[in-house]
Amino acid sequence: MSSQEHAAAHVHRDDVGSRMGMWLFLFTEMLLFGGMFFLYSIYRYMNPEAFHVAAKELNTLIGAFNTAILLTSSLTMALSITAIQKNNKSLSLFFQFLTILLALGFMVNKYFEWTAKFHHGIYPGGEELLSRSPGEVLFFGLYYVMTGLHGLHVVIGAVIIAVMMRFTAKGIITQTNYVKLETAGLYWHLVDIIWIFLFPLFYLIT
Amino acid sequence: MSNDALAIKKNGSEPTYLEYDGKGRGIKSWIFSTDHKRIGILYLVSLITFFIVGVTFGFLMRLELIAPGRTIMDAQTYNSIFTLHGVIMIFLFVIPGLPAVFGNFFLPIMIGAKDVAFPRINLLSWWLFAFGGFLAVLSILLPGGPADTGWTFYVPYSVRTGTNVMLALFAAFVLGFSSILTGLNFVTTVHRLRAPGMSWFKLPLFIWSLYATAWVQVLATPIIGITLLLVAVERWLGVGLFDPALGGDPVLYQHLFWIYSHPAVYIMILPAMGVISEIIPVFSRRTIFGYKFIAFSSIAIALFGSLVWAHHMFTVGMSDTGQFIFSLLTFLVAIPSAIKVFNWTATLYKGSIELAPPMLFALGFVFLFSIGGFTGLFQGTLSVNIQIHDTSFIVAHFHYVMFGGTGFGIFAALHYWLPKMFGRMYNLKAAKTAFWILLVGFNTLFFPMFIMGWLGMPRRYYDYLPEYHIYHLISTIGSWILIIGLTIMFTNLIRSLRRGKVIQEKNIWGGETLEWSVDTPPILENFVDIPTVTESPYEYKMNEYSETEKEEVK
Numbered sequence: 001m002s003s004q005e006h007a008a009a010h011v012h013r014d015d016v017g018s019r020m021g022m023w024l025f026l027f028t029e030m031l032l033f034g035g036m037f038f039l040y041s042i043y044r045y046m047n048p049e050a051f052h053v054a055a056k057e058l059n060t061l062i063g064a065f066n067t068a069i070l071l072t073s074s075l076t077m078a079l080s081i082t083a084i085q086k087n088n089k090s091l092s093l094f095f096q097f098l099t100i101l102l103a104l105g106f107m108v109n110k111y112f113e114w115t116a117k118f119h120h121g122i123y124p125g126g127e128e129l130l131s132r133s134p135g136e137v138l139f140f141g142l143y144y145v146m147t148g149l150h151g152l153h154v155v156i157g158a159v160i161i162a163v164m165m166r167f168t169a170k171g172i173i174t175q176t177n178y179v180k181l182e183t184a185g186l187y188w189h190l191v192d193i194i195w196i197f198l199f200p201l202f203y204l205i206t
Numbered sequence: 207m208s209n210d211a212l213a214i215k216k217n218g219s220e221p222t223y224l225e226y227d228g229k230g231r232g233i234k235s236w237i238f239s240t241d242h243k244r245i246g247i248l249y250l251v252s253l254i255t256f257f258i259v260g261v262t263f264g265f266l267m268r269l270e271l272i273a274p275g276r277t278i279m280d281a282q283t284y285n286s287i288f289t290l291h292g293v294i295m296i297f298l299f300v301i302p303g304l305p306a307v308f309g310n311f312f313l314p315i316m317i318g319a320k321d322v323a324f325p326r327i328n329l330l331s332w333w334l335f336a337f338g339g340f341l342a343v344l345s346i347l348l349p350g351g352p353a354d355t356g357w358t359f360y361v362p363y364s365v366r367t368g369t370n371v372m373l374a375l376f377a378a379f380v381l382g383f384s385s386i387l388t389g390l391n392f393v394t395t396v397h398r399l400r401a402p403g404m405s406w407f408k409l410p411l412f413i414w415s416l417y418a419t420a421w422v423q424v425l426a427t428p429i430i431g432i433t434l435l436l437v438a439v440e441r442w443l444g445v446g447l448f449d450p451a452l453g454g455d456p457v458l459y460q461h462l463f464w465i466y467s468h469p470a471v472y473i474m475i476l477p478a479m480g481v482i483s484e485i486i487p488v489f490s491r492r493t494i495f496g497y498k499f500i501a502f503s504s505i506a507i508a509l510f511g512s513l514v515w516a517h518h519m520f521t522v523g524m525s526d527t528g529q530f531i532f533s534l535l536t537f538l539v540a541i542p543s544a545i546k547v548f549n550w551t552a553t554l555y556k557g558s559i560e561l562a563p564p565m566l567f568a569l570g571f572v573f574l575f576s577i578g579g580f581t582g583l584f585q586g587t588l589s590v591n592i593q594i595h596d597t598s599f600i601v602a603h604f605h606y607v608m609f610g611g612t613g614f615g616i617f618a619a620l621h622y623w624l625p626k627m628f629g630r631m632y633n634l635k636a637a638k639t640a641f642w643i644l645l646v647g648f649n650t651l652f653f654p655m656f657i658m659g660w661l662g663m664p665r666r667y668y669d670y671l672p673e674y675h676i677y678h679l680i681s682t683i684g685s686w687i688l689i690i691g692l693t694i695m696f697t698n699l700i701r702s703l704r705r706g707k708v709i710q711e712k713n714i715w716g717g718e719t720l721e722w723s724v725d726t727p728p729i730l731e732n733f734v735d736i737p738t739v740t741e742s743p744y745e746y747k748m749n750e751y752s753e754t755e756k757e758e759v760k
Contacts, residue, residue: 012321014398014399016398017323017324017397020393020394021324021390021394024389024390024394024424025386025390027425028386028390028424029428031426031428032432033432034429035428035429035432035433035436035465036436038462039447039458042455042458043454046455047453124444124445124446125443125444133453134446137453138446138447138452138453138454141445141447141452142447144445145439145447
């Protein structure tokens, strides 16, 4: 074996394998949130009235707006991958940047939504919340934990896309080798789809 | 590549993984290496360290229980000690156990690959493991005192106790992440990196068991992750989730906890069953009986095992229908487990059995696991469960499966593969002596627990009535015998790494799987040329393994 072959053996590349790894990771994410969806459904079943009352207090308009933002960001993410497939590096960078902006927009909305609730004393341990029925305490407990963990995923996703932008700029992600961007996109779509479930569960079903 | 000069030695042979240091030097060449073999050894060293710590806690617990009343520690210390024994043994020893050490080392070699699918993620998972271990140690040392909740962290006590539960929870969360990454890596590796000709039904059975385990790791671990996280959030921010004072239901915590932790016992036992399926045909010189049944029973155990969690909770006040279903499913898991035991014994039948140390440990496994398995059925029976729930009967059952099963499986794997990994042979006589002492010590330690549990001795109790004294005394004496056995075994193995007889032949035991076709110790990239597989892994031909070869080893 020549030393050249030896070196070549280290550049192991398996796009199908990489995608498979990401899908497996997404399964774990689904089960992570699954545990909380399980709690939500049981507590909702146990306290139907309280969940009904509490859900009315969430602002459906902000929720719907955020849903639109995340759906659009999934589109821009997909467009950035198509752009790199067509070897249009700057367009791909533009769409990735747009995705990050939309993620930030989502977080800003979330910030205003949460702080407004805090002002009314509706936060874990807050006086207003503790004066209400146990079912409402559970509803807002789940609301903060689930949207909070989802928000954390949005931030992580934005950071990952920022790294992808750097990779694209440096030419590591190219027309022929874009699996990194693709798997980052898979992750971003998962973040999106979890919100698609959170939105009706907390805002729409009253 | 910076190390090309080393890549091919002057005499034309490839460097072994022990010689090739990569970019680092000394310890750095290990803790930053992405070579699956080096990572396997990193895990080996870490796991043995934690095992010794866990054994020490177990030993202290037994010593406290030698007589009624206070012997060497107060009740609070005792509560912390049994928690630490559980947390360390479960999260830092048996769960990573065989997959992390021997899975990492041998999975790529046994399927004819140069490494796992994601070598860097593999290294990351070791670092997460080390970090999780560090947090666990920190929770012991920091003021506030080690957690005293038991390894199950049941709410509401875990939300209210003043001890360092947060750190212990976070440690378990990080360790779970490490376990997920290993599982993800192994599933992808088995799918993508099998050598040409290595079809699914030519996979060694150890690989089948690792594959089934890896799926459980990927699919079950996130549930414990989120559950522990929720307890942490509840403790930290007072978010109402499980605490009845805030409207929550602590029984839901138990459900979520066992949705992971029951499959987790299959994460622990399945790879050990895989090791036994490797060792028994090799030392019987017979093709394994019922290959496909063993392979599919691993999958069946993983599948059914994920649906039986509530059998840990028969006394919480579930509906009768719920109890009935979970009891039935529990009995169903016994079927694939029994299939394995029957197939192993059928493999022995008319085989040319050689009682080398790995085989002794494997047979010890079958014996102890059978006792553990049958007593598991006692507990799956609803009416009997009420009698023995939370008694030392369950402690005995669990240790027969996890120590007698997985523990002996790990010891079998150590005796089977360690010479291959380091190219040095341990003292066979000392290994056999250690086995017999361990077997006697183990049974003396745990069998009395069945009896006193049946009579009503509760588990986790600091003190007990005088009528249980004799059983506790015998049990504690057993723990001393067990420790003597462990000391002889580990001394023998560790001594062999420096002073053992150097071995160079590839096939030490006469196995037919691929790891016996590579150099001892394996070269950096395992294979000079990736092999093409044409035969099933257990095709034994007459006289292939000559008597002279056998003598040379000894």
